[in-house]
Structure formats: structure tokens, C-alpha cells
Amino acid sequence: MPHLDEPEEEGEELTIARPRRSLLYIPGSSQKMLSKGIASGADTICLDIEDGVAASAKGLARKQIKAWLDTEMTKAPENMEICVRINAVSAGDVYNEDIEWLDTLDVVPHSIALPKMDSVHDFNTFLPILTKLEKKHKKNIELIGMIESPLAVINLPSILQESKSADNNHHHLSALIFGGDDYSAASGCIRTETNHELDFPRAMVQMHASAHGIGVLDIVCKEFKDPSRFKKESLISAQQGYIGRQCIHPSQIQHANDIYQPSNELFEWSSGVLAEFDTQTKAGVGAFTYHDAMIDMPTIKRAENILIRAKACGMVLKGDINGNGDGKQ
Amino acid sequence: MPHLDEPEEEGEELTIARPRRSLLYIPGSSQKMLSKGIASGADTICLDIEDGVAASAKGLARKQIKAWLDTEMTKAPENMEICVRINAVSAGDVYNEDIEWLDTLDVVPHSIALPKMDSVHDFNTFLPILTKLEKKHKKNIELIGMIESPLAVINLPSILQESKSADNNHHHLSALIFGGDDYSAASGCIRTETNHELDFPRAMVQMHASAHGIGVLDIVCKEFKDPSRFKKESLISAQQGYIGRQCIHPSQIQHANDIYQPSNELFEWSSGVLAEFDTQTKAGVGAFTYHDAMIDMPTIKRAENILIRAKACGMVLKGDINGNGDGKQ
Amino acid sequence: MPHLDEPEEEGEELTIARPRRSLLYIPGSSQKMLSKGIASGADTICLDIEDGVAASAKGLARKQIKAWLDTEMTKAPENMEICVRINAVSAGDVYNEDIEWLDTLDVVPHSIALPKMDSVHDFNTFLPILTKLEKKHKKNIELIGMIESPLAVINLPSILQESKSADNNHHHLSALIFGGDDYSAASGCIRTETNHELDFPRAMVQMHASAHGIGVLDIVCKEFKDPSRFKKESLISAQQGYIGRQCIHPSQIQHANDIYQPSNELFEWSSGVLAEFDTQTKAGVGAFTYHDAMIDMPTIKRAENILIRAKACGMVLKGDINGNGDGKQ
Numbered sequence: 001m002p003h004l005d006e007p008e009e010e011g012e013e014l015t016i017a018r019p020r021r022s023l024l025y026i027p028g029s030s031q032k033m034l035s036k037g038i039a040s041g042a043d044t045i046c047l048d049i050e051d052g053v054a055a056s057a058k059g060l061a062r063k064q065i066k067a068w069l070d071t072e073m074t075k076a077p078e079n080m081e082i083c084v085r086i087n088a089v090s091a092g093d094v095y096n097e098d099i100e101w102l103d104t105l106d107v108v109p110h111s112i113a114l115p116k117m118d119s120v121h122d123f124n125t126f127l128p129i130l131t132k133l134e135k136k137h138k139k140n141i142e143l144i145g146m147i148e149s150p151l152a153v154i155n156l157p158s159i160l161q162e163s164k165s166a167d168n169n170h171h172h173l174s175a176l177i178f179g180g181d182d183y184s185a186a187s188g189c190i191r192t193e194t195n196h197e198l199d200f201p202r203a204m205v206q207m208h209a210s211a212h213g214i215g216v217l218d219i220v221c222k223e224f225k226d227p228s229r230f231k232k233e234s235l236i237s238a239q240q241g242y243i244g245r246q247c248i249h250p251s252q253i254q255h256a257n258d259i260y261q262p263s264n265e266l267f268e269w270s271s272g273v274l275a276e277f278d279t280q281t282k283a284g285v286g287a288f289t290y291h292d293a294m295i296d297m298p299t300i301k302r303a304e305n306i307l308i309r310a311k312a313c314g315m316v317l318k319g320d321i322n323g324n325g326d327g328k329q
Numbered sequence: 330m331p332h333l334d335e336p337e338e339e340g341e342e343l344t345i346a347r348p349r350r351s352l353l354y355i356p357g358s359s360q361k362m363l364s365k366g367i368a369s370g371a372d373t374i375c376l377d378i379e380d381g382v383a384a385s386a387k388g389l390a391r392k393q394i395k396a397w398l399d400t401e402m403t404k405a406p407e408n409m410e411i412c413v414r415i416n417a418v419s420a421g422d423v424y425n426e427d428i429e430w431l432d433t434l435d436v437v438p439h440s441i442a443l444p445k446m447d448s449v450h451d452f453n454t455f456l457p458i459l460t461k462l463e464k465k466h467k468k469n470i471e472l473i474g475m476i477e478s479p480l481a482v483i484n485l486p487s488i489l490q491e492s493k494s495a496d497n498n499h500h501h502l503s504a505l506i507f508g509g510d511d512y513s514a515a516s517g518c519i520r521t522e523t524n525h526e527l528d529f530p531r532a533m534v535q536m537h538a539s540a541h542g543i544g545v546l547d548i549v550c551k552e553f554k555d556p557s558r559f560k561k562e563s564l565i566s567a568q569q570g571y572i573g574r575q576c577i578h579p580s581q582i583q584h585a586n587d588i589y590q591p592s593n594e595l596f597e598w599s600s601g602v603l604a605e606f607d608t609q610t611k612a613g614v615g616a617f618t619y620h621d622a623m624i625d626m627p628t629i630k631r632a633e634n635i636l637i638r639a640k641a642c643g644m645v646l647k648g649d650i651n652g653n654g655d656g657k658q
Numbered sequence: 659m660p661h662l663d664e665p666e667e668e669g670e671e672l673t674i675a676r677p678r679r680s681l682l683y684i685p686g687s688s689q690k691m692l693s694k695g696i697a698s699g700a701d702t703i704c705l706d707i708e709d710g711v712a713a714s715a716k717g718l719a720r721k722q723i724k725a726w727l728d729t730e731m732t733k734a735p736e737n738m739e740i741c742v743r744i745n746a747v748s749a750g751d752v753y754n755e756d757i758e759w760l761d762t763l764d765v766v767p768h769s770i771a772l773p774k775m776d777s778v779h780d781f782n783t784f785l786p787i788l789t790k791l792e793k794k795h796k797k798n799i800e801l802i803g804m805i806e807s808p809l810a811v812i813n814l815p816s817i818l819q820e821s822k823s824a825d826n827n828h829h830h831l832s833a834l835i836f837g838g839d840d841y842s843a844a845s846g847c848i849r850t851e852t853n854h855e856l857d858f859p860r861a862m863v864q865m866h867a868s869a870h871g872i873g874v875l876d877i878v879c880k881e882f883k884d885p886s887r888f889k890k891e892s893l894i895s896a897q898q899g900y901i902g903r904q905c906i907h908p909s910q911i912q913h914a915n916d917i918y919q920p921s922n923e924l925f926e927w928s929s930g931v932l933a934e935f936d937t938q939t940k941a942g943v944g945a946f947t948y949h950d951a952m953i954d955m956p957t958i959k960r961a962e963n964i965l966i967r968a969k970a971c972g973m974v975l976k977g978d979i980n981g982n983g984d985g986k987q
Contacts, residue, residue, distance in 0.1 A: 027944055051955040054944040148956075150869035154815070157483070181956030185963060187868040189899035190924070197898045200861030203529030210516040211479035222951040240526045241518035248945075248952050266519070286356055286383040287577075293551040294577050297380040298477075298510030305514060486812070532858030539845040540808035569855045570847035595848070615685055615712040616906075622880040623906050626709040627806075627839030634843060 019043050019313050020175055021244040021260035022253045023217055027052040028061030034068050042253045043244065044081040049098060050115050058094055062101045069107040083144060084109045088116035089125045099129055108133060111142035111174060116182065118152045120162045127172060143172050148179030149186035153201045160212050173214055177246060178205050180219030195233065206241050215243035224249035234259040261313035262306045270303035271317060348372050348642050349410065349504055350573040350589035351582045352546055356381040357390030363397050371582045372573065373410040378427060379444050387423055391430045398436040412473060413438045417445035418454045428458055437462060440471035440503060445511065447481040449491045456501060472501050477508030478515035482530045489541050502543055506575060507534050509548030524562065535570045544572035553578035563588040590642035591635045599632035600646060677701050677971050678833055679902040679918035680911045681875055685710040686719030692726050700911045701902065702739040707756060708773050716752055720759045727765040741802060742767045746774035747783045757787055766791060769800035769832060774840065776810040778820045785830060801830050806837030807844040811859045818870050831872055835904060836863050838877030853891065864899045873901035882907035892917040919971035920964045928961035929975060
């Protein structure tokens, strides 16, 4: 699998080639949940050895995930990303056991999620392990870093810089995940229904990541029996530039897939704006009016970004199954 | 024109001598709009060669702006700032053509707006051009830097430091503009009616600028047929310490001028607080109560700031045409 | 008095051993207010020589505070912290007079609040004074730093680093206070009822402090006749991880004490979660469901933090006067 999210030059426009609208955690210790992963419909399934697995069941989880990779990986839909979450560098023995286990794999996942990536040290400790694994299997393995504490947020600019400079401006980090509950535990804030207590770190992580062209996945919603809350949170999150979110229940996946892609209205508006821009440019006009609003270059760029994302998610304009919408319907 | 916004020592109180409540963009390619600029009532009119002008019309825009400066500049009201927005350093050829064009001017504007000032490099590339122009014309030309991407926000602290240190603690940057739509395009966020997706970068830019005594102008409201939205946004923006905002339609100017100056209530309250402070200080009292609220030194400083801003905007206390309000009415 | 808030290793979980839910300012110039301090019920009383005291009354304040410390300090409840707020390093003469006065004390307070701690320079200027005082009296004297301007917020990361590295990773700063009104005056923002204009700096200060295991006290509410506003603000503040807040009127103290400790519901939920965790862990289960929500390791850590805070505030589970709650009631 190629690096679909090839990072861009610092400061360039954000383009997201691979959707990661939904990432479903599957505890490696549960054979039943593992068996349902491929049919889940998630953009990414994340086979977990970390916080979803009890200390006493981590050995079992590793054994079952290895077996799963051997037999199920080839059965996954072409666009589905298979990820494994190991334990944190700071976790000591269980991390070391994970590293030894990675070396025993015959089939490697598309990506590895590194939790509690609090510092450049954590990143640099794991990077050679990953690089070695890539060489051994002659495959790219993407790294998804988890930012889950005030310290991690504060160190994120340095981590991103390190990720970029470690290998000739090629970013090793393919995506980030913001972990709201670990952040809360470490910062002393109290989780609420509006998540206002996480506004600041969520925004800071998104800003720094987007400056490097790296997408971020948002917090989990643990109240899996409350889909309206999940949807409400996801909409806000998508507006704030998050590319998707973590799911802890299969029922959350479709909502995430729907919300983290451009709405049909936005998709059609973008097509319309770009068509009108074409016309106006030929006439030598700069800024122009469309649907009572002024359209200038920044808006044109936004419209282009929306089209790229919509197409990556497989969207087509209504009445235009070839995807060549004129945006005028 | 002198540097009215003479920057202060780092960390000192913010005083804003020149109001920049409203900045109206006027595409240089539109002779009709250029001809209406002086009568617009804006604190600043910004003659645009950048995003409001089509690529094919940039030459025309430069020609018309030069002619406008030659004949109209002297007709502008004394307090009106005439600004020219050139293209970004990163724009390549069009930027180079702007620089050559600046060298041909017989009459220079009060200020130049530099868009997409993403890095210290961008700032340092343009600074010598500006300095040379100032020397040639023996006039100060103020620099208004535009912060319009996650990268620019991240680099702003370094840019401000550079602006200050480049010339013996005299800030070359006279004001900043936050560009919300370019920011959105670069960060992947989606514009909403509440602008919540821009809360973080807007606040970060305001904080860093105010630490250097530099004012910031806020995002445009493109829905120019919706004055209530413009007014609502402006009120929040003024509360958050923005000194004014960009306007893309003449109908927005008066609202900006009204909202970005202290309200009459605040003006009167400030006068009242300061009068009472005078009385209490003579009696040796520190903190005291005024209108059921505790007044201490920070409140006194805020009241003084409000008076300075109110007077800069030409406000006078009711029943006090000399501006010597006793705050007791 | 020992350093109860012994700072932890960077990045470790936040544990707060000493509650500072309420800090009441008492102007040193008011003998009447001084005499009521001990009975106030505040976790901390802060005898003020700074902004609550008129310039002409600072000598009187020092004299009265010294006398108060001599006779009243030993009468204070065991858990009450006695703090003195001196003037800012940048205040010049009055600061120097404070330093001289500190040297004349026979009885020293538990802590000193340093206002307008804008830079590493301010911190490093006062630190040797404090250390000398500690040696002379053979007592720890805690330092509470006040962050009250954009510059101070920007410099906070460096100040925290300096505080940590100045003495073998032992933090000299024991707590921080965010000063909203001085911040407003310096930043040019306008105070509103929702405090939205302070969201950014408040969150930034809390994040940086919590990364170092240091608690922060929140802004004052000057409208002391409006308890509902005080309570509403305090609830939001506690959710955002603030450990307490400044009070300017005795009527605010009980509200702060109530709100900045875990609610009974949260206390009981935490006990219940931890009891269930015990059961599930023995059964080898990792993540599990409790009250319809998924519980994993971050939640367990939050529950543990809540129990620590609740016990520090003297809370006991209903029907469990020994505090050995099973969380099942």
C-alpha cells in the first residue's frame, strides 16, 4: 500500500487523498469483535493492544491479532486501512513485548498507532522500529501518532518538525489522533456534554497538524447509545477541520462517514462556484458575486479542497454519475 | 504622515492612537469603485492588486491605482488612511511586478498591506523594499501584515520579534489583518455562521499582536446583504480586542465604525470610574465600589484605555462638547 | 508547613494534595477586613499590598499585615493558607519597599503571591529574595505567580521551565493565578458576562500549568452581588481544570468551595467505576460498560483523580463516614 497521504511542503494547501472519516477500535482480546471488523464499514479499523485490553489479556490480544492479519487482511475492502495500536513507549514492559511481537509478524498492517506520543523522545524511540519493519517487509507502514496530554500538545510542534526533518522532508507521521479522555485525566479538566473543556487543545492540535498537511482524528464519544450526540459533535468537529474521528461502537461508523465528508449542498456549491469562476476569469473579473456572497481567491481554493475531499469519499454530483458536475443543478 | 501607531515597549499598555475600525477593499481594476473610495467613510481604504483582481487585470489595476494616487490622495479626508495591497511574496511574478511598479510611483500610499505573510522570510523579503521606498520619498510608509494560514499563525511570534528587532525596537509592522477565508482554505476547516472554527487562530493572533502593542483587523463578512450578521460578528470581535475589520462592501463601513469604538455606555462608565477614582485616591482608599462592582487598578487601566480609544474616534460625552466629561450624567 | 503541592515529574498525572478552591483578597490597609480573615472559610486568604491598596496606604498595609502575622497566623485553621501579595517587580519603589519589609518579618506567611509575573526576568528577580527568606526562617514559603497580560501568557512556558530547572526539577511555583482584568487592560479586550474574550488565554495558561502538575486559580467576579453569575462561571472554570478562583467578597467563598470540589454525583460515580474496574480486571476484561458508557484506562485515571481531589476536600461518600465507599449506593 502506497503512502496515500503523501505529506506536502510546509504551508501548502491541505489535500487529503485517503479518507479516514471513521476509525473503529477493536480490542485484540475479543475474537468476536475481531471477526466483525472487515464488515464494519469503517475507513480504518484499529486492532488494539492498548487501553481497550486488560493487562492480563495483552498476550492473548497479540496472538489473536497476528492470526487475524495472517488470514483476514487480504479479505479487507481495498480502501479499508488496517491499523494496529501498540502500547505507549512509556508503558515499559508491555511496549517492549509489543516491539518483539511486531518482529514476529508475517503480515504487517497498513499502519501503526502509537498512543501517548508525549515527546520527541517517544517519537524517536519508535521510529527506528517502524523503519526496520518497513525494510524487512518492503512495505510502507504509516504512523498514526496519538496526542493525549497537555505535554503532548505542547511538544507537538517539535514532534512535527522532527517527523519532517528525520527523513528529507518526508513526514513519517501520516495522521494524528487527539485523545480527549487521556488528555482530561492528565490536565484535570472535567468532561462535559459540550466538550468546551477540550476546545483549546483540540484547536491547537488541528492548527499545527494542518500547517504540515497532516489530518487529525477527533475524540471518542463514549455514550454509544446516544447517536444524536455523536452526530452533533462530529458536525462541529468536521467544521473545525478534523478529518474524521475515533469510534468505539460499530453503530457510530456510518454517522462519521456521512458527516466527515462534504455535504451534498457544499459539494454542489463548490462545483457551482468553480464553474462560475471559470466564466468570470475568462471575462477578466476578479472577485464576483455568487448566491449573494462575494467570491474571491480564498473561496475558490476552499471550493477546490471540498471537491478533492468529496471525490476521495466517492461522492458524485446528482444527475452526474461521471462526476463531471457543472454545479448548476 | 507620521507613524501614529508608534509601537510601545513590549509589555506596556496598549494605546491605539489611530482608529482603523473599517478597512474597505477596492479592486484596483474597477475605476468605478476607485472613484467612490474617498467618500466611503472608511478609516482605511485598501486599493487592491491581490485577490480582488483577476490575474489578467493586474496590470490594469496597477495603472489605475497609480493614477488614483497621483490625483485623489490629496483629496482624502485628513484622517483617512490610503493603503495599497500588493501580491504575496510567494506569488512570484505578480509580486515582482508589484515591486517594480512601487518604484515607479510618484505619490506613495500611507501604508502597504502584505498578504499571506507566512514566515519571517516573507517579512524580511519585503522589508528592504519598503525601507528603500520610504527613503526615496522621505516618508514613513506603514506596513500592514496579513496572517492567513496556520503556518502564518504559528510563525507570528517570530515575525513580531523580527519586526521589532530589525530596527532598534521600532516595530515595522503597524497593524495585522487576520484573513479568515485563506486560513480556512489552508487549514481544511469549514466556514460557519458562528465562526467557531476560527476562534483559536483569531484569539492567538490577537494575543500575540497585543503583547507588542499592535492592533489587528478581523475577518471579512462576505454576506454583505446581511447587516445583522456583520454587526453581531463585529461586536464579538471588538470584545475580543480586535480594533476593526475588513469590509468588502461600502454598506458595512458605518456599522464597523460604530461598533469598533467604545459604546456610549462604556465611555460614560469610564469617565465615571476615573472621576470616582480621583475622589477615592485623595481619601487614601484603594479598591472601591462603583455601580455595585469592585473597582481596582486593572479596572482603572481599562477605563483609561477606553477613554483614549473613544477620543481617538472623536467621541465626546453627552452634554460636554469640550470632551471634559465628569462621567456623572 | 511542608510543600503540600510537591510538583511531579513533567508529564505525570495531576494530583492536587492541597485544595485552593477559594482565595480571598484582604486589603492590608483595612484593619476591619483583616480581622475577619480567619473566620472567612477560604482555603487561602491573601493579605494584599498591591492593587487593592491605594498608593498612599501601602505603608499602612505593610504595618498592619506584619502585626496580623505576629498575632493571628497561629490562630488560623490548620488547613488555611496565609498568603501575602506584594507589588510587582516592575512596580519599582513600592516593590523595593516590599522586599525590605519582608526582611523585617518575624512571622512569615505560608506563601507569597507575585503579581504581573510577565517574564523569566520577573521570576528570577524575586526568586533569590524568596530563597533567602526561606533560609532565614527555616521554612518553605510557596510562590504563587500571577499571569496577567498577553506577554505573561506568552512567556509562561519559559517561566515554568525556569521554575523547574532552577533547583533540580523542584518547582518553585506552587500555583498560578490568572488575572483577567489586568489581562483585559493590557490586551485591549472588553469584559463581557460570558468571559468569551478570555477563553484563549485562560485555556492556554491552564494547559501549560497542568503539563507541569501546577494548579491555576481563575479570574475574579467583581459583581459580588450576583451569586448566580459567580456560580455559573465557577462551574465552567472547574470543568476546564481550574482548581479554584480568586474571591473579592466573603460571600463568594462558600460557592467556590462547593463548586471546585468534585460533585457528589461525580464522587459516587468515580467510586463505582473503580469498584467495577476491580471486578472486571480480575475477570481479564479491558474496556467495559458502566451506566451505558464505555470505560477504559483514561476513564479509570480520571476516576482516580476525582477521588484524590474529593478526599483532599474532606468529602466522604454518603453512608460511609470512614470514606471507604464502595461506590454502589
